[in-house]
Amino acid sequence: MLTSDFDYDLPPELIAKHPLPDRAASRMMVVERAGGTI
Structure with missing residues (x-):
C-alpha cells in the first residue's frame, strides 16, 4: 500500500x-477492512 x-x-x-x-443528524463512514466495502 502506498x-x-x-x-x-x-x-x-x-x-x-x-x-x-x-x-x-451526524453520519460516520465505516469501511469493512476484510471486504473493503463502505
Whole structure:
C-alpha cells in the first residue's frame, strides 16, 4: 500500500468546520477492512 493511494481532491466546502446542532443528524463512514466495502 502506498500513501499516494490516499491522494484525492477534497473541496474545502465539503470539510466540516463545526458540528451539526443536532448530533443525531451526524453520519460516520465505516469501511469493512476484510471486504473493503463502505
